[in-house]
Amino acid sequence: MSKSLCVIGLGYIGLPTAAIFASAGWDVIGVDINPMIVEKLNQGKIHIEETGLEDAVQKAVAQGKLRAQLEPTNADCFIIAVPTPINSDNIANIDYVLQATKAILPFIKQDNVIIIESTIPPRTIDDKIVPIFQEEGWRVGENIYLAYCPERVLPGRILTELVENSRIVGGVNEHSAQKAADVYKTFVKGTILTTTTVNAEMVKLMENTYRDVNIALVNELVKICDHLHIDALEVIKFANFHPRVNLHLPGPGVGGHCIAVDPYFIIEKAPNQSVLISNAREINNSMPSFVIEKVKKLVPNVNTKIAVFGLSYKGNNDDVRESPAVSVLKLLQLEGYHIAVYDPHVNQNQIETKLTSFEEAITDAECILVLTDHNEFKDISENRIIHLMKKPVIFDTRNCIEVKDNRISYFNYGKLP
Secondary structure, eight states: OOOEEEEEOOSTTHHHHHHHHHHTTOEEEEEOSOHHHHHHHHTTOOSSOOTTHHHHHHHHHHTTSEEEESSOOOOSEEEEOOOOOBOTTSOBOOHHHHHHHHHHGGGOOTTOEEEEOSOOOTTHIIIIIHHHHHTTTOOBTTTBEEEEOOOOOOTTSHHHHHHHSOEEEEESSHHHHHHHHHHHTTTOOSOEEEEEHHHHHHHHHHHHHHHHHHHHHHHHHHHHHHHHTOOHHHHHHHHTTSTTOOOOOOOSOOOSSSTTTHHHHHHHHOGGGOHHHHHHHHHHHHHHHHHHHHHHHHOOOSSSEEEEEOOSSSTTSOOOTTOHHHHHHHHHHHHTOEEEEEOSSSOGGGOSSOBOOHHHHHTTOSEEEEOSOOGGGGGOOHHHHHHHSSSOEEEETTOOOOOOOTTSEEEETTBOO
């Protein structure tokens, strides 16, 4: 007899997670407050872009292993994968996690396993989640089992990495950790590591903070090299020949709901001890303004058209959450430039600014500003650029385009205006 799973939240993590469990034989109910998401899933369709996901959902729905609804239901296991945004003061908003936890209370029964996958500040499980169940009379860790298991996947490879990556499972006690580990063992091929909830919470945050700090290092290097008239990209390239050096690539900032957000969850809990982490956030947040500074040198007349290529925070996906490209777009609009946006992955309902085609974007433009490294941008028609643009200029903040025609003026972080 197959086990049942109720997944709360059908976003970029919840929906792939539900599909993977369904493919592993679980009977999965996906829950979301958005009727559109529920309706599409029940038709075997998806509302996000992720490699292989639509096929997995179609198959699971057709086999009767996956369906969606607006409210939770009884299940053997519950997984909460709802958003945890930050407020304007950079404090974590865990309201959705608390609401989801309370929403499943009427459906909890003895021996249920409850897993939080949403990213949360340290001590959230112990200080906020456990008391919710205790107030209902449950003995957490004895007659229900609670754990924290953060995702650690890369967009574009989520279905693969959910299966192949190692998983960190933090339980409120050892028995809870083992119960949750048994849930993931039904499909995970990577190593499953058990620990405490607080350790697991901090592991997740530090994984993304590590990347944020390292990206800040190269973004600051770009500014230093700009000041000293040095090719930052060549410095990075040759420094990485050192066997113990692995510098990241710079960009227009840091985006997504992980790297750009998770460091704040640590800063919130230990502000005086998080000096390096805070500085890294400031450096990465400054990059959109740095990009604008360089654009103004390339195109000093604001009564000019600029073609913005890419709004998602990462190449080949549609996720615009915390995207530095969106920040750059807003700054360009504040400067008064005429903007045309081309992003073949982002849907119009995700942003307010009108999206255009490639040719519409570049026609009469005096600069193409590349903010995302979509594959479509790596093979753009140089001939169309030369003949349609008023001035064939490219400023590539992602270093993803190789220009062959010397009639096009090309700039990147190794060759800044």
